[in-house]
Amino acid sequence: MGEIRMRIGVIMGGISTEREVSFQSGAEVMKYMNRDKYEQVVPIMIDEKKDVIERVKGIDFAFLALHGAFGEDGTIQGALETLGIPYSGCGVLSSAICMNKALTKSIVKQCGLVTPEWVTYRSLEEINYDEMRKLGYPVFIKPNHGGSSVATFFVQKEEEVKEAVHEVLKYDSEAIIEQYVEGDEITSFVLNGEVFPTLRIKANKGEFFNYESKxxxxxxxxxxxxxxxxxxxKIVKASKTMWRELYCKCYVRFDMIISGGVPYVLEANTLPGLTSASLIPKSAKAKGMEYPELLDKIIEYSLQ
Structure with missing residues (x-):
């Protein structure tokens, strides 16, 4: 196949707490993008929201290597649609829904899937310890709109709750407190509706799959x-149900815990990491798809 007359901009950086991870993803995408296939592949660094309008001028396709707020929440997707520039990954609606962990959990629960119980708080004054006791300890306390396990706390007793929520609210407007379910942590990668090999994850560093482990x-x-x-x-069925009901497109990664033979849905990642240590390239490789082909497929399916 000859060169495709298309100028691709790899957008990275951004304004979220996952900015550094985004640079790692972007560097990897730049390294492995097939230069023989596309007319030009250029890095686009984003430092502020207003950078987007000016810096995407002249590109034919935006490959999003962003994570977190402004990258994964539908905001930049909406801006690119306004400019008429196609982009990689899920659309505005799906991105906005999946960025909100509590909303995602509500939807999957309504679809008959299982997810750990949870509560959300937007201030320290909202904390309801009776409500917390119903969840039982330990619990995970984390940003409702964050990713990469930034500001995620494994809280084992009631006295630690207030400080953890206080820390989380420095990063996000809402903290989600989630019931701890003991089991195997897995991730399910879906590309264009096809469920790829499931990966089991065990942290070698830290007590859970945290930022350092990732x-x-x-x-x-x-x-x-x-x-x-x-x-x-059950894992495949849960993945396909979420793909459909969360309006996903192109690619997504679903994180779950397997406990007692049941997949417990944790969250959906519409722009999962693309570093060499990331999960979806490993899942793709297990199916015989190398990194450059994965990037080609992401572009191909995004344009459909």
């Missing part, structure tokens, strides 16, 4: 999970 080499052990057929079918 982005340090050998921070976690990630391997293709070989579950018995009935359980694997």
């Amino acid at each position: 982005y340090n080499v050998e921070g976690a052990k990630e391997e293709v999970a070989e579950f018995e057929p009935i359980l694997q079918e």
